Amino acid sequence: MIESPKILPKVDRLSAFFDTFELEASLEPPRTSDSRARLFMVGEPGCPVERIILRPRGDVAREPKVLMTAAADFEGEHNPLMNALPDRVVVDVNDIPTLRDTTAAFVAEALESRCGRSAALNRLCEVIVLLILRSAIDRGTTEPGLLAGLSHPLLHRALVAMHDQPSRAWNSDHLAATAGMSRSHFMALFRDVVGTTPQAYLTGWRLILARRKLAKGAKVKAVARQVGFGSAAAFSRAFFRKFGDWPSVRS
Incomplete structure (x- = not known):
């Protein structure tokens, strides 16, 4: 069908x-x-x-x-x-x-x-x-990536939702519904167009925001909560995997 x-x-x-x-x-x-x-x-x-x-x-x-x-x-x-x-x-x-x-x-x-x-x-x-x-x-563009996702008539809605509400506990069903698509179609299309999974993209966006907050003097625990991580420990591990060092106010 x-x-x-x-x-x-x-x-x-x-x-x-x-x-x-x-x-x-x-x-x-x-x-x-x-x-x-x-x-x-x-x-x-x-x-x-x-x-x-x-x-x-x-x-x-x-x-x-x-x-x-x-x-x-x-x-x-x-x-x-x-x-x-x-x-x-x-x-x-x-x-x-x-x-x-x-x-x-x-x-x-x-x-x-x-x-x-x-x-x-x-x-x-x-x-x-x-x-x-x-x-x-x-x-738009034919190359997979953020620009292609923002250009897509449906996927851009899920991307904007993540950008605007990074602390929300998004899951694939929520994001698919936001894009007006079935979960299976959304997951396959997101990977093809954006070049990664929705959760991987969301984690990357959260970490970008977190690094900016830390650079302005915010505390690690507060930042972890503000950008949507369940704990400071989970946030610290994700931060290290992406940036190669541990989060601090000098990040």
Whole structure:
């Protein structure tokens, strides 16, 4: 019997990443040792930006007709969404009116030394990165991973649920129901599309959140509870398996 897909509304696939990871922008010249993401504003001299090229892993290779380059630190080393992106993402700003207008405002701020310039660049860059990520999710990918999962019309609901409620005692039945699928179909499809099991993904997300909390001074027992582990001992073992050291406030 063929399972009929349920029509469910999409949910916000990006908020958890912007709530969790901090983004800062600057117009510093590119350096080969710099791992921050790069935004290349491309177009003809004296004309509006035509395309934006995002290199999420800090590749400083030259792009043709670059009008301006910005560095965007979105904690790429720890941010699983940035790690899921291809090495080069190209977006035509004229295809997205909001991106076109935001990019124009970013360039205007960058060219002038007005009060609040740094804050304005950070806010505008955050919107630019968000719109590029939204475009990348909408386009999807054939490679298994987080980006493919977020692009999937049903699986993204389970991923968002894990992102938004990491401390909940999720099991496969709960997640399958959230995605509007049978358990067997959900488990097989999740592995094919995301490249891992739902529980393995959930554990990884919890540990990413935990490391950030520890780095800000939170206690191990409190963090274990906040991110959904049954005990500090279970949390510590999982943390060691993923990161190679034991959790502490310096993690």
